[in-house]
Amino acid sequence: MLFKNLAPAAFLALVTVTAFPGHADRRAVIDGEFRIQPYVLPNGQGYRHLTSIIHEEKNELALFGGLGNGPPSPPTPMNHNVYTLDLTKPPSQQQWRNRGADAAVAEPWFTTTNGFVQFDDEYYLACDDSGTDSVYSFDANTYKFNHLSTSSLGPELKAEDCCAVGVEICEGNECSGKAEKRIYIMGGQDPNAEGSLSIVRYYSITHDRWEQVASMNVERRHLGCAAVARGGATSIYAISGGDSSIGESLRSMEVYDITQDKWTLYDNFGVGRTRFGVRNVDDKYLLLIGGDANCTGGACQPDQPLRRIDIVDVRHRDPRFISSDDYVIPELNSPRHSPATSLRKMKGNNQEDKYMLYVVGGRTRDNAGLGVLTTAEVLSFSKINPPR
Secondary structure, eight states, rough: OOOOOOOOOOOOEEEEOOOOOOOOSSBBOOOOOEEEEEEEEEGGGGOBBBEEEEETTTTEEEEEOOSSOSSSSSSBBBBBBEEETTSSSOGGGGEEEEEEEEESSSOOOOOTSSEEEEEEEEEEEETTTTTEEEEEEEEEETTTEEEEEOOOGGGGGBSOOEEEEEEEEEBTTTTTOOEEEEEEEEEOOOSSSSOOEEHHHHHHHOTEEEEHHHHHHHHSSSSSEEEETTEEEEEEEEEEEEETTTTTOOOOEEETTTTEEEEEEEEEEEEBBBSSSSEEEETTEEEEEEOBBBSSSSOOOOOOOOOEEEEEEOOSSSEEEOOOTTSSSOOSOOBBOOOEEEEEEEEOSSSEEEEEEEEOOOOEEEEEEEEOOOEEEEEEEOOOOOOO
16 A cells, blocks of 8 residues: 555645746736636526536536535525536537435535536535534436445534545555546535634545544645656645635645655735635646635624636646736636636547637626626637746
């Protein structure tokens, strides 16, 4: 076994993120623009805190969960249905199809918009709002969820408002058929108190076991996260989020080394944001999509949805932040926090790589105040051109 006995440990390494100098290069980092799609969510009901996946074999985008425009208590409309979108059709012919209601997931809304976790053709769900650290399997053919496991760790190691990623741990030097599948769950909020958490734990799907590992250096809720595989190893990125103890959205990021059970903190990192999407482009770049610019807790102006897309360049030992303040990166047509996001990679007409970024629903602010969106936006692009 390559990685084992990951005992909890406290490490602090502080690094300042490299930022490209502003306005030094005005080439478009990503060509193209977001386009509002002609289809809308069923029954004119908008949602925020949704999650989505793309099933390549079926050419479908599956959408699940979501909360309406009010607070969780008193009850606000909550989506228990699975909706799918046929990606073989042109946008003018697409519409959401209701695949039926789910009864397994009691509180299906996801503050990180990253509830689905995928291992090839296997799909799981984590970080719903129950605060129990439960994991569900999802059958993309029947559109049904089944309860898989609830954390056996103590109540102090469970949270809502967390973020989950999937990681395969290889046995020996080969991953083929021998990888251990783990779902890492980071941060969140204590279900019994208004406090952010730095705890990290994982569920081994392979061994049906829960383990605690080293905590992050900073408490984070509503954070973004991603797993990145480079150089034969996988690292986990925990990005921004909110720290209730100081009442601020965080301008920092942490990277977890699984082999060393160690988090490295990168400070002075872009803009503070919560409730945003993160999508991995070929283990080279992370797209940070929309989000909420407000601080969390304290006397702060709530709900400031963002249009901006920023990029983290993870090709180097120290990640680099590419800001949309300084470089040409498409922005959303509508400001959105807590939308569902999915990224699809295909081959274009000339066999070049083509990417489609889907952003669905979310909360927005306009002249009428706060609302939830029924619309979807799609960005089509062929590559990312990093600044010189």
